[in-house]
Amino acid sequence: MAFLQRLLAGAKVEWLALGNVTLPTSNIRWRDAERAYRYIDLTSVDVETKAIGETTEIRASNAPSRAQKLVEKDDLIFATTRPTQQRYCLIGDEYAGEVASTGYCVLRAKREIALPKWILHWVSSRDFKTYVEENQSGSAYPAISDAKVKDFKIPIPCPDNPKKSLEIQAEIVRILDAFTELTAELTAELTAELTARKKQYNHYRDHLLSFEDGEVEWKPLGEIGEFIRGKRFTKADFSEDGIPVIHYGEIYTHYGAFADRVYSRVRAELESSLRYAQPGDVVIAGVGETVDDVGKAVAWIGAEPVAIHDDSYAFRHSMNPKFVSYVMQTAAFIDEKAKHVSRGKVNRLLISGLEKVNIPVPFSDDPEKSLAEQARIVAILDKFDALTNSITEGLPREIELRQKQYAYYRDLLLSFPKPVVVEA
Template sequence: MSRIDALIAELCPEGVEFKSIGEIAAVGTGSSDRKDAKADGAFPFYVRSQDVFRIDKYEFDEEAILIPGEGGIGEIFHYVSGKYALHQRAYRICFNLAELDTKFAYYYFAVHFKRFILSKAVSATVTSIRKPMITDFCIPIPPLEVQREIVKVLDAFTELEAELEAELEAELEARRRQYKYYRDALLAFSDQDIRWASMAELGEFIRGRRFTKADYVEDGVPCIHYGEIYTRYGTAADTAISHVRSDMAASLRYAKPGDVVVTDVGETVEDVGKAVAWVGSEDVAIHDHCYAFRHSMNPKFVSYCMQTSSFIAEKAKYVARTKVNTLLIGGFSKIRIPVPSLEEQERIVAILDKFDALVNDIAIGLPAEIAARRQQYAYYRDRLLTFKEAA
């Protein structure tokens, strides 16, 4: 940033002039509605979100900043140059000052506009933007050479940040694919003479009993809700996330330590029949959209088997695709899984646990790494977009 500092020292050492948006821009809304969107439309259609839709007709052909009038207040900004359509509750800010670079103004809005509207609000939140909020906002007008240099730096930062996020996410996806490959290979036993048996031969399925979120308490009977299996639990769990009232204990059904808890409904076919091995030290209540698979195998081995591509493909044959995808437990129990010795089961579980931990470490570390980069970017962006006002 030494070049920018040098330019400021040379061209505007005493500060810069600030002007209100009302002085230097035309501010208005669009006239399109979200129902006007067409998936294959020829022109971008900006609504009240970060997403950009398509539309058949354009309303404007210009360079402008776009912000929603409702939703994402002070968080969502678009820079546009060319033909576009705009939602009727979103604002366009089109500058008529030759000495102002619109992209510079876009970056300045992204940093400072939310603080401005919150400083004028009577409450801690702002649910909608009115035109005077925009027209009263003031923006610095440093020399164009300074503006363009700042835009160049921030464009580069933005591109670098996007590339880094894509690389980190690609690394995580590669590790997941690698893990999936080794898990499937380990549990295929394609080159070994291993007994395979249906789950009905290996154990029994015990259905849970209903409880609702209204029954939840901070401290009570530990329980597993079917929705938590595909949102919050992994391969195995030794501690319940939720609890229900103690006075319900006698009316509930339980998974015992070593059982594998299986969902019988889901939004997708893959969610149906998802499993978590219960390895806690006490019984855990299970919802009536769950089954406890009681058996004598290594519970984590069984849970890993249920994650393989071959098992998921077989499972799909026994899902009723109605309004809610539902598991047909009679057919599901016929799916065969390998039955190696308990020692071999433990060996495979130890290997897969290490892979699982590696992938989870990356998954946990990824948001932290991205957040650190964003914080670094925000620091430099804020510094670049802070100006002393000329006397």
């Protein structure tokens, strides 16, 4: 804050709507278009990297109806559908003169007033995100109009001295760019390290559970335990207070190898009509968007029973639940499981086939010794799992802290004095 005060040196700050610091843009006239264009649709801009990824080549003969907005270098495009996702980027040389979807608001800076990156950093700010949340409309398909985006006000320092104003903007942009670059480098390093750790962990886990050495018997799941299918409930049944449940979709989007807490609850009135996984059961997703999602398993180690959806199964057995779940994460098990998935619009697990898949049972003739060996292996794998997957410790937590640190300093550097509102 002291730096910002020194930079401004008491200079006036005027808050102007984006519409007042940007230029009008134009749409393509397809009937006059003679060449092919790269089309930037709503999925082209990556939410995380803020960069354009895959685009398609279009001509007048096959252009989608939404392919309308011509963009130039240093234009900022902001997705106005599902705007809280913060899907935006600056147009670089590669896409100058190409076409963007009408799902984007195009912000072209009046360079004598505002730098393109000055607008970029404000669009990335907490204030802008809050503004979007307050001004979007629609629940199923939330959106914000271009006009509303352009109503958002940003500060212009020294409005009466454009040269000094742009110098101040440039200095803050320089610092924020440095923060962005440093954060990106640190995040990339940590992400690469995390990827390497996960690969190392997966290799070690798979080797440990292959039982190339040691006394083990491979038994079919149907011989070890039984599969209990859940009962149906819908999104309309979800409630903040009620019965704890595991929804099949959450198994591959929210859960790791084991869990003792749930992410969802349903209405208490459904209690008698549902089926439950007991503590120690392994809950398995029966359907999924991809073949890998189908059959994803999570060991339920909570203290109480938990309701399960009818597109999932509780595998009830007498083994260590974490051991069974870890086995179900191995590449060998996933390969075998994939043979028992019916593929179509919905990928579905065939339990009659999964029952025949073998898993290792160490010291199968000695239950006590078997459970002790399972527990020993689980203790080793738990340490690896905590290091690689937990958001509260290890590298994922470090990545999250780096990103929060950057956001904190960015918002601090953009903490310009707000105009005083005089009440009548």
